[in-house]
Amino acid sequence: MMKLFLLCLLYIQVFSLSPDTLAKQHTDGYVNIAEADTSAGILILVNKDHKLPEGYRPDDLVPIEEAYNRGAMNLLRKEAASAFANMCRRAAKDSITLWNRSAYRSDTVQQELFENAVMRRGLKSAEQFSARPGHSEHQTGLTIDINNVHYSFGNTPEAAWLKEHAHRFGYIERYPQGKENITGYQYEPWHYRYVGKKAATYIYQHKITLEEYHEIIGKQTRKTSR
Numbered sequence: 674m675m676k677l678f679l680l681c682l683l684y685i686q687v688f689s690l691s692p693d694t695l696a697k698q699h700t701d702g703y704v705n706i707a708e709a710d711t712s713a714g715i716l717i718l719v720n721k722d723h724k725l726p727e728g729y730r731p732d733d734l735v736p737i738e739e740a741y742n743r744g745a746m747n748l749l750r751k752e753a754a755s756a757f758a759n760m761c762r763r764a765a766k767d768s769i770t771l772w773n774r775s776a777y778r779s780d781t782v783q784q785e786l787f788e789n790a791v792m793r794r795g796l797k798s799a800e801q802f803s804a805r806p807g808h809s810e811h812q813t814g815l816t817i818d819i820n821n822v823h824y825s826f827g828n829t830p831e832a833a834w835l836k837e838h839a840h841r842f843g844y845i846e847r848y849p850q851g852k853e854n855i856t857g858y859q860y861e862p863w864h865y866r867y868v869g870k871k872a873a874t875y876i877y878q879h880k881i882t883l884e885e886y887h888e889i890i891g892k893q894t895r896k897t898s899r
């Protein structure tokens with residue numbers, strides 16, 4: 674009986690500890706850096722702990738349809754670009770206007786953005802919203818900043834529409850409110866990531882992040898830190 678009680682206690686401890694451990698790991702960031710698993714395709718995980726190989730550039734980048742673009746950085750991987758255009762077309766039927774503000778960025782561009790952010794806001798603050806080069810999801814060609822890169826965007830009908838419908842087109846809200854400790858980034862209502870319909874629907878239905886999805890499917894192969 675005592676044994677059973679101890680076993681139950683251990684079980685409770687293990688399972689109540691794991692979210693904290695996950696949160697800690699990502700809050701600190703840039704501590705245990707592994708190479709991002711590029712063989713994961715559209716499910717690739719890039720964050721403060723997963724860095725893209727030097728000079729990584731997807732080989733199927735295409736321009737976003739002109740009608741849905743207002744940004745200088747207008748490239749996405751083919752599948753993501755086509756899904757984005759479909760989403761914009763569907764949104765328009767609900768009188769919702771969506772457009773690309775910023776999509777693919779090379780590591781050179783990311784380096785400039787990060788350095789600017791550090792100069793403007795200091796390192797600690799910059800780390801909350803700007804990625805170091807090689808750690809930006811924008812470099813995967815699967816990520817897009819939609820409409821306005823401003824927190825006020827979170828209160829618009831466009832943001833509400835995206836929150837509710839993006840998964841049907843394979844997109845997820847990548848840095849949701851309340852998940853900052855897991856993603857390592859503050860809430861960004863404009864930043865969407867393409868993962869395909871199946872993963873997006875699962876993530877939407879379970880209200881989780883891509884980090885948690887990877888923990889669940891256990892498909893992320895962590896390689897030796899560099």
Ligand SMILES: [Zn+2]
Nearest residue numbers: 811817818864
């Ligand atoms: Zn973004």
